[in-house]
Amino acid sequence: MEYNFREIEKRWQQQWKETGAYKVSNSSSKPKYYVLDMFPYPSGAGLHVGHPLGYIASDIFARYKRLKGFNVLHPMGYDAFGLPAEQYAIDHGIHPAVSTEKNINTFRKQLDNIGFCYDWDREIRTSDPEYYKWTQWIFxxxxxxxxxxxxxxxxxxxxxxxxxxxxxxxxxxxxxxxxxxxxxxxxxxxxxxxxxxxxxxxxxxxxxxxxxxxxxxxxxxxxxxxxxxxxxxxxxxxxxxxxxxxxxxxxxxxxxxxxxxxxxxxxxxxxQNDLDTLEWSDAMKEMQTNWIGRSSGAEIVFKLASPPAPLREEKGLGDEATPGVRVYTTRPDTIFGVDFMVLAPEHELVEQITTPEQKATVDEYVAWVKSRSERERMAEKKISGCFTGAYAINPLSGKEIPIWISEYVLAGYGTGAIMAVPSGDERDHKFAQYFGIPITNIFGDVYKGDEAIADKNVTLYNSGFITGLKVKDAAEEVIEWLEDNGNGERKINYKMRDxxxxxxxxxxxxxxxxxxxxxxxxxxxxxxxxxxxxxxxxxxxxxxxxxxxxxxxxxxxxxxxxxxxxxxxETNTMPGYAGSSWYFLRYMDPHNKEIFCDREVSDYWNQVDLYIGGTEHAVGHLLYSRMWTKALYDLGYIGFNEPFKKLVNQGMIQGSSRFVYRFTSVSFGNSIQDAGKGFISDSNEEESYPIFISYSIYQKYLDKEISKRDLLNLINEAGNTTFIPVDENDFEIALLKIHVDVNIVDGIELDIEAFKRWRNYEYSNARFVLENGKYICGTEIEKMSKSKFNTVNPDDLVNKYGADTFRMYEMFLGPVEQSKPWDTKGIEGVHRFLKKLWRLFYDEAGPTWTLAAPTSLERAEDEPTAEELKVLHRTIKKIEEDTERFSFNTAVSAFMIAVNELTELKCNKKSILEKLLVLLAPYAPHISEELWRQLGNTGSVLDAAYPVFEEKYVTESSKSYPIAVNGKTRTEITIALDATQQQVEEIVMADAVVQKWLGGKAPKKIIYVKNRMINVVI
RNA sequence: GCCCCGGUGGUGGAAUUGGUAGACACGCAGGACUUAAAAUCCUGUGACCCGCAACGGUCGUAACGGUUCAACUCCGUUCCGGGGCACCA
Incomplete structure (x- = not known):
């Protein structure tokens, strides 16, 4: 009997649906476990192979936890409000609700294909009034x-x-x-x-x-x-x-x-503080920490040196009207090294303090900065700025310092003004050097004059009453002085804005x-x-x-x-993250008409135990949901104050794009011969032929391995065209790199016939400059997206290989957290593995087991051999460990190894194989269920007992040790595991290979790490 | 400019705490079965050197340096790729 995955998968999906196999109850004697995916925005493009990566991982984990005896909540829904639907409505006049509904149906069909264990009775859509009623309520x-x-x-x-x-x-x-x-x-x-x-x-x-x-x-x-x-x-x-x-x-x-x-x-x-309670990656916590940006330092008031009289009179200002400039600094210890001050160009004081002489320059600079986006200002490497003509007085040293403005100081952070310490801050240092502002050295010999001293373990010099102190103590002294003298105070600042x-x-x-x-x-x-x-x-x-x-x-x-x-x-609407800030709560109690989620129910399900999603939400969604959770907790509506206990970030699946290179024109000086119009010697002058050049030839042309003239000859030859350079030296060939659909490229070879049919026969009359009779495409790894024609639809793969193969292949690709390019090529190997598994149950002679005779007595009930048990229990251990640490790719290879070994052993004993099926069920549920039932089990494999690992089947009495001489492995010797150092030394010294390397010398020492290796040091 | 992640065979990747680098696959090459193909199975496959061969040797985890009996793993410097950013004082 063949492994007929299409029939098997369809049948079990149907049956699981009919029996409500994935329905989850809010009350159970079992311990709870909540597995959640970041829900998708249902875009019109549908799912591509990148989307399900995280869903498959969470599905495997949810199924695994269920087998381990947990009541598992594993829901799915849609983040259905969003800009693309509105843009689509503007462009096509289709109401967003209509296009969204259609997109959701497509998504659902695609998700169902892959065999997820979602409880669809709990589905939510943020655009559903029954849902956003509660978003409004929480607002x-x-x-x-x-x-x-x-x-x-x-x-x-x-x-x-x-x-x-x-x-x-x-x-x-x-x-x-x-x-x-x-x-x-x-x-x-x-x-x-x-x-x-x-x-x-x-x-x-x-x-x-x-x-x-x-x-x-x-x-x-x-x-x-x-x-x-x-x-x-x-x-x-x-x-x-x-x-x-x-x-x-x-x-x-x-x-x-x-x-x-x-x-x-x-x-x-x-x-910030509660990040410590979360099992998130350090990188993720770091991103949130950077976003929150807590820093401590001081706010210091710098009095203005008597403002320019003309301005004061003009504005009718007295001394009391210039209260000074507040700056925020994290390094109050460097106060004696302040050489100038920089205000954000938008700072309200700029207009007041600018001297008449500087006014024109300042106005011009401010206008220029205002025209620049925040992005630009941020990425700008060039130093720019402008002196206001005004001076401020350092409250500690009494020194007068010039006040500048520059775009590198942002109005929205701190006080919008900084005290610049060139010898202690790299950016200030560059600024001072650029504008020729004299630099005060407060670090003695440590400061060489070429770069700022960022090291915080230095001693301060030339710093008044804090000279000789270290950074930390000096900062304290300065803050105390400021507070005592009313010139500033200790301050904690945050980068984060509302x-x-x-x-x-x-x-x-x-x-x-x-x-x-x-x-x-x-x-x-x-x-x-x-x-x-x-x-x-x-x-x-x-x-x-x-x-x-x-x-x-x-x-x-x-x-x-x-x-x-x-x-x-109110005519504004809420942003995309409104609905997604609390959706994990609604899944718990999706049909409640009285409240967004019953307190008893949220007390039962509590936090999301495992949350899987991409890093792009690192600071947006994840911070907002954390805040909403805390607010709801404070107000007594839920009993926990962090939403997502453990977070796993899935990597991005990148697309592997393919390119063709289209010849567009030849130019001679000022004249251009356009490939699309004329210059074609075929029957009809009006007709145009798109001409494409194979990748290597294009590359050789770029590398100047073939000349422009040779390329033109090749083009003329392939296109039957007559482009002739007027001047052999003075002409240019224009080539256009175009994305081509990866689905009509086999590896890197273009399927020319399919290409001619592509895009509704747009290139049906294309001509090609080939290499060895083939058209080879260029490649590039980039984001998977429809516009780049590098998307692969999971439906096609499921149809060809089955959902089980697809699931396992996505996992086999590599670690979930890692980004990697998609390549369909390797999927055959995983499919072969499932067929090989199938053959453990069905040999060449036909079915070994059928429903009528579920076990072949003489073989199936044989006592398993020690070898077989060893394979099984090694596999149990490996699969369990790998699943627990989300190392799904190595788990898949462990399954392959197990099946290879059991095939080798010709094992088809029920007691071994059925345990293997339970291990496999989270990864490949359909084939596992089918074979599980074929073995005569009446219940579903979804709720089978998870096999228990027993050490005794895998314990070894000896090990083949690698024997290294000076760290280089030279031979292997099998030694009993309980051997002592002395016994090992004797065995090793007696070995011929070791003796050869010793060359008659006595070893300095022999390192013996039990169960690992042995190293002979000469 | 700053922050984060990464760089291992032709390819995806493995090596969980510093202890046999390249598991498992893909691809490729050769072979078996077949009229043939598909499917399946078997063998080989990091590079280089010596040799008829078994065996053996040298190099090798982006580059260079360091720590160690031992480094893909730890430390330092550099290069390259990907992602993020609100120049955060």
């Missing part, structure tokens, strides 16, 4: 909460109101250093307004609400966005290139828009917020979900608002009689 919880810095947790805003009513905000100052609501900052003076209970009572509703907004975890403020007037829309950072839009090349300017934010900065400390939480788009969750007179009022819970209205146009609204602003019937809320009320709905 309202965040809106109605604030972060109490005293208790370090989120609390109800009602508590805060009570505090204000009794004591004002004396104990709870406004968390952000800058006000987000402009009206308030205008009304209140200075940075940190403190008000009393009496003040609070006297405020009108608008002022009270504006103040509360400064505390809410989800709040409204103003932020700069990339605004493109021509497109009438807001652009993402990577849609802006060199100050113009990626599409169309229109100018892009910064525009302030009202935006929603999440006050994630309040959680910075907890997000998360922008609104988008000017249609296809996202609407905010359950209504505005009236500048005050945001939340909808009642009973009014949720606030559903997306139907629109006919997806064009942006006025003033950078989203498409929702165009639907006045939805935006404006009249009274029952239709009178205008001034009530207006």
């Amino acid at each position: 309202l919880r965040l809106f109605k909460s604030w972060f109490n810095r005293k208790t370090k947790k989120a609390e109800s805003i009602d508590e805060l109101i009570k505090i204000f009513e009794t004591e004002g905000n004396i104990n709870h100052e406004i968390p952000n250093s800058r006000f987000q609501i402009s009206n308030l900052s205008a009304a209140a003076d200075l940075k940190s307004p403190v008000f009393s209970a009496a003040n609070w009572a006297s405020f009108d509703e608008f002022t009270q609400q504006s103040i509360l907004m400064e505390y809410r975890l989800a709040y409204c403020g103003y932020g700069e966005v990339n605004w493109c007037e021509a497109l009438g829309t807001v652009l993402a950072n990577d849609e802006v290139i060199n100050g113009v839009s990626e599409r169309g090349g229109h100018p892009v300017v910064k525009k302030k828009l009202r935006q929603w934010y999440l006050r994630i900065t309040e959680y910075a400390d907890r997000l 998360a922008a939480f609104s988008r000017q788009r249609y296809w996202g969750e609407p905010f359950p917020i209504i505005w009236k007179d500048g005050i945001a009022y939340p909808l009642k819970e009973s009014e949720l979900p606030l559903e997306l209205p139907h629109v006919d146009s997806y064009k942006p609204g006025p003033e950078g608002e989203g498409p929702l602003a165009n639907i006045s019937s939805w935006v404006d809320i009249p009274t029952l009689d239709g009178d205008p009320t001034g009530l207006r709905r």
Whole structure:
């Protein structure tokens, strides 16, 4: 009987579906285990072989845990809101809900093909109103909460109101250093307004609400966005290139828009500290740590040296109006080495302090910087800057230092100003050198003048009262001095900024917020979900608002009689990460109508035990879900404060692209002969022939191994064309490198006939410059994507080899965490392995076992031999260990070894083989189930007992030791494992090979590592 | 510019704590079976040297250096590839 994978896989998938084999209950006496994949965005392109890598890994682990006796939750769903569907709607007029539904169905079909054990009754879609009802609900919880810095947790805003009513905000100052609501900052003076209970009572509703907004975890403020007037829309950072839009090349300017934010900065400390409780890779933790960017140092006030009189008079400023410049530094110890100060060009003081002489230069520089994107400023290597003409006074040394501005200082971090210490900071050093600013040496002989001293184990020189101290002690001394003298204070800073939480788009969750007179009022819970209205146009609204602003019937809320009320709905929608920040909770209790997830249920499932996904979400999704989890925990809705206990990052499967090289034109000086038009000597001058040049010939031409003239001759020959250079030396050949579909290339050889049919016969009349009669393609490893024609569809492979082969091959490719290019070639080997496994059950004579006679008595019930048991138990140990450490590629090879060895032993004993099937079931469930049943088992292999490893079957009494002489292996000797050092030495010394290498000398010593090796040192 | 990950045969990769480098596959070459093909099976396969051969030797994990009885593994320097970034003071 043949291994008929198509029939087998179809039959078992059907049966598992009918019996609800993957249905998971929320109550069980078994221990729980929660395995989760990062859910996919259902793109129109469908799945390619890169997607299932992580899904297969998690599926194997989920099945393994189930066999090990756990109640395993392993759900799947769709992150269904997103920009591509909206763009598709703009381009094709298809409603995003329609295209999304269609894409989801495609995804589902493709996923089902691979035989995953998802409990599809728990499927969720973030765009489903039944789902986003709860996204909106959680948003309202965040809106109605604030972060109490005293208790370090989120609390109800009602508590805060009570505090204000009794004591004002004396104990709870406004968390952000800058006000987000402009009206308030205008009304209140200075940075940190403190008000009393009496003040609070006297405020009108608008002022009270504006103040509360400064505390809410989800709040409204103003932020700069990339605004493109021509497109009438807001652009993402990577849609802006060199100050113009990626599409169309229109100018892009910064525009302030009202935006929603999440006050994630309040959680910075907890997000940082709790990383210690997680089983994530160090690289991942490092990325989050860098993003949070906690640093400690000092904020120091530098008084301005008497500001230029003309300016002071012109602006009517007195001395008291120049309070100084605050800088943040992590190296207060280097204060005596400050040679200049640098402000961000956007810094509010720049305008005030610039001297008339410098004004023109400064204005020009500031204008130039404003035209540059944040990306550009970041990647810029060239030093640029500009002197303001003003000076500041170092509070410790009293020294006057020049104040510069430069794009390398960012307005959004710290105070937007730095004290520059060239001898201690590389960037400051380069800046000083570039502009010829004198450098003060505070490191004595250690500083040579050519580069800054970053080493923190040095002693300070030339540093006033901290001279002779080490970095750490000096920093403490300086901070104490600053605090004592009122010139600054100790400060902890974070790189992280609050998360922008609104988008000017249609296809996202609407905010359950209504505005009236500048005050945001939340909808009642009973009014949720606030559903997306139907629109006919997806064009942006006025003033950078989203498409929702165009639907006045939805935006404006009249009274029952239709009178205008001034009530207006929020027109922003939530960003992509809103729905994905909490979805792992909904899977636990997906159909609950009362609450997003019942507390008892979330108490049972608790954290996600294993989360598998790519590193691209390292700082976005993973930080936001951690914050949402912490907030929900603080508010008592769940009982754990970290969502994902263990995280495994799957590598990217890269595409292996193939290229053809098309000849496009020959140019002679100013004239161009275009290959597409004329110059073709065939019957019809109008006809054009695309001509393609095989890779090696192209490469030889690039390497100048063949001349331009030779290449032109080859082209003329292949194309039957008559390109003739007017001047033998002065002509250029233009060639175009084009991606070609990898599916019509065998290895690197182009299937010419398929190529002619490709792209709807676009190249049906193509002609080729071949090598040895073949067209060879160029190759490159790059991202797998449809536009690069390097995607491979899993459906094709499943159809050809079966799901079991596909699953195992994806794993066999290499470690899950590692990125690697896809190559279909090796899949044959894995398929052969499954066929070989099958032959252990069905020999040449036909079926050894059938359902009617499940066991062949005389053979199957034979006692297994010691050899067979050894193979089995070695395999049990290896598979279990490898599965536990996610080393699936080595597990697959262990299966291959086991089958090879059992074939060698001609073993077809049921007691051996059926245990092997259980081990294999997580990896290749279909064939395992089929053979398991063929062996006469009535239950499913999905719930079989996992084989238990027994040491006794694999213990050896001796080992073949490698014998090295001076570290180089020279021979092998089999020695009993319990041999003593002395016995080993005797055996080794008696060996002829060892004697040969000793050459009569006595060894210095003999190193004997039990069960490892022996080394003879001469 | 900064951060992270990686570099091992023709290819994907293995070597889990420093202890026989190249497991397991792919590919390739040769052979068996077959009229033939497919399928299957067997043998060989890092490079180089010596030799009729068994055996043996030298080199070899990006490059160079170091630690060690012993280094793909640890340390230092350099080069190359991939990914990320908010120049974070």
